[in-house]
Amino acid sequence: MPVLLRGLVLPVLADPVPRGAVVVEDGVITYVGPASRAPHLTGEVTEVDAGDGAVVPGMIDAHVHLVADGAADFAGSVVRSSTEQLAARAAANARRTLAAGTVAVRDLGAPDGIAISLGQQVAAGRVPGPEVTAAGRALTAPGGHIPYLGVEVQGPAELAAAARTELTAGAGGVKLVATGGVLTPGSALGNAPFAEDELAAAAAVARAQGRWVAAHAIGHEGTKRALRAGATSVEHGYLLDDETVALMATTGAVLVTTQVAVARMLRNRDLVDPAVVARAEEIRDVAVASLRRAARAGIPIAGASDAGTPFNPHGGVAEEAALLVADIGLTTAQALRAVTATAASCLLRPDLGHLSVGAPGHVVVTGADPLDDVTALTDVRTVVLGGRLVDIPERTT
């Protein structure tokens, strides 16, 4: 049945349309423009009036971990669960993500092919959820960050082979853990555990197949190596210096910010490992300066949630958009773009994240105008996925 959405329309890649309309037929957007000129639809039509809200593209989250749901002990919650438990949790997280208005995610690390297979099940229409592109297992060095979401590898040949294994299993790209991380004890953020040729070997395999290369990248040295090796996105980017930002501008890599993960963890600091809290506090302020530096240089920014990390349940990418405005100084329009079109570019999905004729019918209605107050993105009233209305359960949080 066709869907007709009316109200303020924010196409993202085109100017806002007050008193606009979006029409979705057979799963595809067939009209975006003034309501007065919308095509006449015959037969039964699902009509949605945005009222004081806005019609926007479904959001895209470029960095999530579907197998984890925000437990205080991130590693333990993964290590102590069976594959069946992790798969069930991932499916529940996918439903939650979709209900919050996120229509596509990129999973950057999960064991046992769980996120890959969830993506395949969603695509086949067997389970509800956002579109999923997944890295499969993250490639990390022996003793490196997030081994429980990845595989420990060393040497160019092993990295290339591991990248090939994940891509053959259905991964949409490769995740390289190029530096230490906040959540792994003993993993200094400045660590650069892989040599450039190791990173380049894995990246070359992915790029030769036209896939994305996401680099977990915090410290300068590892970030630079990953960029020179061919990373298509820098994840987190808490410690970017001018030289690294200049390198990003040259390579065209997208910066994927995950400030919401730090903010939510610090909001629950009493319940998190004190060593992890200390490290998160240490980077919070420098991270703001780092991300502002990148924003000023015009680096494309995708907002992401890093959902699954402590006290960071899925569906929170809208909160990242709010932090991009409040802390990094983006305009509301830039922040909306960060969680829609720019995030879609990380997934190599230029067809997503904007309202255009011919694009998939993934459309969201918010309770207010996000260009006026970007936190409106956290107030999603209607979700249309592929032209079908999604059931939004009662909010429990």
Ligand SMILES: [Zn+2]
């Ligand atoms: Zn992550």
